[in-house]
Amino acid sequence: MPSPRVRFAPSPTGYLHVGGARTALFNWLYAKRTGGTFVLRIEDTDRERSTEEHTRVILEGLEWLGIGWDEGPYFQGAYGDRHRRDAERLLAEGKAYRCFCTREELDAQRARAEAQKVGFRYDGRCRHRLPGDIGAQLALGRPFTLRLVMPDEELAWDDAVHGRISFQGRDLDDFVILRSDGTPIYNHAVVSDDIEMEITHVIRGDDHISNTPKQIALYRALEKPEPVFAHVPMILGNDGKKLSKRHGATAVGDYQDQGIFPAAMRNFLALLGWSPGDDREIMAEAEMIAAFSLEGIQSKPAVFDTTKLEWMNGQYLSATAASELLAPVERQLERQGVAVAGDVLLPLIDAVKARSRTITQLAEQVAVRLRGPSSLDPKAEALKAKMGDGFAANLQRAVDALDPLPESEWRPEPLLETLKSAAESAGVKLGDAMQPIRVALTGSTVSEPVNELLAVVGRSASLDRMKAAARR
């Protein structure tokens, strides 16, 4: 059996969204698993909506995710001649026909059908035009499209994820394969290209299921063997509707900006609608490839859960050394206008790493330690309100205790000892003594241990922030 050839074929009419990315990932995984070839094809036959910008973003998104292609990118628009030849061959063989119906006529028919609440299907009125009539239309220079003669037969296939799916040709209409300007329609271009590129496995979104019988009809008309089809289910928003812009971040680039690791994104996407069949969650690339199969793909749609994505990213984050985080954190800080040397950053990164889920969160925490909190988060606000006067009093006591500590003693151990004895002699619980300091220094109730926090922020900045917070 020849090695499989799969393809990812996005249309550059929008950004690379997570659904497309997952489809690409499944194709890629399958190719890697089987030693096959992964072809990238840009379907830009819709000239109106396709842009180079979108193409660039899609390519960059795939590269960022580490999904490399073996062939391409091919641009569908470059193969117009072949698409036309294939369509004309069908015309010559009587498997397609010229349709002189105008768009206006068709629109009117469709509107009428809709008003009557019946499904619109092209009635095939041009299918049986007499040769003389056709000649006359041609002589008049009337524009025409090419329509496929839809056979009245079963159009079925064994879907690799759904099992057998069957349509009846009589339920489908004679769809257009070539526009009046000679350019191909999607379904025709896809089949022509998949044949030419010797694609053996078509792995794509569920929304293409209804295109598949049309494409099968085309394969039969062209007398070429059909590939294996595998339709992966949709990705839904948290309201159970198809994932779209109004659900927030749907573009792969959004997650890149949020500081999600490509490896975490890949891992998460792979587990959305696919499972290795056991309990594994965090999986290395090689592990996923080894476990991947089309049969392991779920047949029901999956809801995109960003909370779990962030958890997974946190897993990758805590497994990454601070030194490797240096460069991305520097980039994030630069964007916020904070420039600091790496040797200052490293201990800060180490301090907050375990408490962050994304690079962005991590960079924010680092920035707060460098320049102080700009505001208090809701929990810190609530704590301050709850403690009332005790908040400032505890802070003032801490300042009094810590102020005499010289720079050389401003280290975690002496700091802890000092704070402990101060709290003890004042008869205050350690927690009550510590939390106000945490809030004063970071604006948050969550941080590394307070003594370590004080050490990492430094003597003068710590005392300044505490004094300022005690005054307010």
Place this chain on the structure above:
RNA sequence: GGCCCCAUCGUCUAUCGGUCAGGACGCGACCCUUUCAAGGUCGAGAGACGGGUUCGAUUCCCGUUGGGGCUACCA
């Protein structure tokens, strides 16, 4: 309206006729910590409904209901 797909905890999923229906996220509790997390342990939480088939159905079949997709000279 027509055609097609889908249905296990709130979410992602395991189960390929016999399981106390397992795991993960999230949630709650506890442990650890004379401070926050992280981590660890435990807990709550699911087979849409109705018929079959079978000694036995979450699993196989049919129907109902509920979601979703497509129905262009878009992709």
